[in-house]
Amino acid sequence: MNVLLTGGTGYIGSHTAVVLSQLGHEVVLYDNLSNSSDAVLEKIAQIVGQDFPFVRGDVRDTELLRNTLASHSMDAVIHFAGLKAVGESVAKPVDYYANNVQGTISLLQAMQAQQVKSLVFSSSATVYGQPQYLPLDENHPTSATNPYGRSKLYIEEMLKDVASSDHGWRIACLRYFNPVGAHQSGLIGENPNGLPNNLMPYIAQVAAGQRSELGVFGDDYPTNDGTGVRDYIHVMDLAEGHAAALDFLTKTTGWHAINLGTGKGYSVLEMVGAFERASSRKVPYRMTSRRAGDVAECYANPKRAGELFKWTARRSLDDMCASTWRFQQSVELGGS
Numbered sequence: 577m578n579v580l581l582t583g584g585t586g587y588i589g590s591h592t593a594v595v596l597s598q599l600g601h602e603v604v605l606y607d608n609l610s611n612s613s614d615a616v617l618e619k620i621a622q623i624v625g626q627d628f629p630f631v632r633g634d635v636r637d638t639e640l641l642r643n644t645l646a647s648h649s650m651d652a653v654i655h656f657a658g659l660k661a662v663g664e665s666v667a668k669p670v671d672y673y674a675n676n677v678q679g680t681i682s683l684l685q686a687m688q689a690q691q692v693k694s695l696v697f698s699s700s701a702t703v704y705g706q707p708q709y710l711p712l713d714e715n716h717p718t719s720a721t722n723p724y725g726r727s728k729l730y731i732e733e734m735l736k737d738v739a740s741s742d743h744g745w746r747i748a749c750l751r752y753f754n755p756v757g758a759h760q761s762g763l764i765g766e767n768p769n770g771l772p773n774n775l776m777p778y779i780a781q782v783a784a785g786q787r788s789e790l791g792v793f794g795d796d797y798p799t800n801d802g803t804g805v806r807d808y809i810h811v812m813d814l815a816e817g818h819a820a821a822l823d824f825l826t827k828t829t830g831w832h833a834i835n836l837g838t839g840k841g842y843s844v845l846e847m848v849g850a851f852e853r854a855s856s857r858k859v860p861y862r863m864t865s866r867r868a869g870d871v872a873e874c875y876a877n878p879k880r881a882g883e884l885f886k887w888t889a890r891r892s893l894d895d896m897c898a899s900t901w902r903f904q905q906s907v908e909l910g911g912s
């Protein structure tokens with residue numbers, strides 16, 4: 577299949593490009609490089625042994641997208657492009673709605689014009705808001721507590737309308753839980769600019785000695801050790817989930833929401849312990865107050881993905897930590 581990956585040079589996009597290419601798909605990457613670098617292109621080419629066509633562009637540039645879909649005879653699109661920092665979305669809501677919602681409208685216009693009607697969308701478990709029950713299945717009510725989450729929710733609703741307006745559309749909204757880890761080569765991974773927002777890259781930087789200690793956001797949650805529990809999923813499992821979603825869309829039409837998670841939760845302190853074992857380094861930490869908007873526990877019911885995609889996450893927490901550490905070390909040696 578010929579597949580366009582918007583946001584393809586980003587963290588999840590680059591790993592998905594590797595998996596799809598190794599499965600024999602023709603992949604084209606499209607990215608404005610606002611949160612990634614074209615140095616990734618060389619790394620993924622090194623992993624798979626061939627170059628990837630790349631278009632530098634914004635998803636709000638409908639004409640460029642349309643030309644890209646046409647010139648590469650695209651069959652499907654995986655839409656990763658967007659902004660993703662929750663705190664920043666509260667400060668800059670217009671940027672978030674412009675990149676995420678307007679960007680998706682522009683993509684849909686280009687797809688409609690070219691009659692490309694298969695779409696996999698990067699949604700998030702954030703659309704479940706405050707969990708009313710656990711594990712979270714796809715029928716759990718949706719809500720949003722910040723502009724980032726709201727942008728994902730609006731897009732999901734928009735895509736539902738598109739699918740009901742024309743039964744030729746095939747749309748999968750993949751609700752990711754907490755993606756972590758890196759490709760086993762250590763060549764690509766998550767390398768955030770500035771202070772990491774997320775736990776795993778923060779732990780990795782503390783283990784590497786780049787930061788002195790981890791602040792643990794709250795130790796008084798009703799969990800085993802009082803710290804927050806999340807469903808961490810290896811980015812390579814997630815990437816394989818996208819390949820399974822594409823396959824699923826060849827056999828079905830309509831709009832579908834599917835969780836991509838493991839179904840298992842780990843606390844912050846369990847993550848620290850696992851990373852210490854994988855890296856043989858100490859990760860000093862200090863308990864601090866709760867972070868506004870955090871929930872005690874969040875983990876998936878991954879049953880639907882198993883049934884529809886014949887996909888299940890298979891990599892362990894040790895794999896997640898070991899691959900993150902390998903990538904962190906390659907970054908220190910001057911990698912991207």
Ligand code: NAD
Nearest residue numbers: 583586587588608609610611612634635657658660698700
């Ligand atoms: P990322 O920032 O590494 O990748 C996103 C890519 O999109 C970047 O390369 C960026 O340059 C590009 N981009 C942003 N706005 C663009 C625009 N207007 N036009 C063209 N390119 C644009 O993030 P990621 O972690 O790979 O996330 C990919 C998607 O998955 C995002 O939509 C994100 O919201 C979603 N998601 C991520 C997580 C997570 O924790 N990483 C969890 C749930 C959902």
Ligand code: WQD
Nearest residue numbers: 662700702773774775776778791792793804805806844870
């Ligand atoms: C995990 C746990 C923190 C940092 C966010 C977004 C969500 C999704 C994934 C995109 C929590 C604790 C963290 C630190 C800590 N992204 N923590 N010290 O909050 O589950 O989800 O990323 O869709 O929308 O909200 O992930 O990695 O930030 O936090 O103690 O320095 O680690 O309190 O319990 P989160 P996270």
